[in-house]
Amino acid sequence: MPVVLISGGTGLIGSHLTSHLIERGFDVIILSRSKNLSSENPKLSYSYWSVKDKIIDAEVIKKSDYIIHLAGTGVMDKKWTSEYKKLIVDSRTKSAQLIINCLKENHHHVKTFVSASAIGWYGEDGKSPERKEGFIETDLPSNDFLGETCVLWEASTEPVTELGVRLVKLRTGIVLTNEGGAFKEYKRPLNFGVAPILGNGKQVVSWIHIDDLCRMYAEAIENGYLHGSYNAVAPKPVTQKDLILTLGQKIRNKFFIPVYVPSFILKIIFGKRSIEILKSATVSDKKIKATGFTFLYPSIESAIDELVANPSK
Secondary structure, eight states: OOEEEEETTTSHHHHHHHHHHHHTTOEEEEEESOSSOOOSSTTEEEEEOBTTTTBOOHHHHHHOSEEEEOOOOOTTSSOOOHHHHHHHHHHHHHHHHHHHHHHHHSOOOOOEEEEEEEGGGSOSTTSSOOOTTOBOTTSOOOSSHHHHHHHHHHHHHGGGGGGTOEEEEEEEOEEEBTTBHHHHHHHHHHTTTEEEEETTSOSEEOEEEHHHHHHHHHHHHHOTTOOEEEEEOOSOOEEHHHHHHHHHHHHHTTOOEEEEEOHHHHHHHHGGGHHHHHOOOOBOOHHHHHTTOOOSOOSHHHHHHHHHHOTTO
């Protein structure tokens, strides 16, 4: 069976994607910083690597048909100190360089390299040519921290094309899953009947359901007509207020209280990270849809209905 090698495979997206690929018949090898991980599933295995020490097993590279690069320190996990910002960048770029250098140094049959990226590439609405569908893949990157991070991140994967390997980059929006990220944080106060509207709530959120994102990664490795950058976002972005009110209605019916959290409070709590919480980014799915990709959850209502019905997802 075809083998997919995944960096960052134990993370929020990686764990879902691993299960999805195994269900589709792939064998999966996960690059892990832990030396003692094992699996009872014959279709799943782990291989130790260390980006810091430049350690990677060339044998797993030789076994692989496809590589998916998800590795990277969480952007919102800690305060953006100079040291942490450097870690955010290095964890993405140096890990890509380690994998690609190993490809260069060994005979392999890798057909496709798929890398995560982020819609942080684009910055805020209003800072690009106005168009109805929002940011598209040819728009210039933002000159803020996340924009510059995405430029370095994507550039670190480009050398793989010199080896004749097809490269696909998925600029991912806010991923909706019960197991972590923004969606889990939105749900938490609703357990107490509170729906937090951040700032004025008018900022546009470009999102994607975890199942659709996993399907997009599978599409990227299975279909040779995908290459270059694609926005991994659902067709219908929503305001943060609409998202949280829809979630409140689905979970609590009418029994919740919307509470506005002022911008200055968010700035005190999150510092510079509050820019991302309050930023409005309308991003287009036009390019990925043009490939024939269809969304299981094109609207926020359908996505939330599914996640509420399946709390373990």
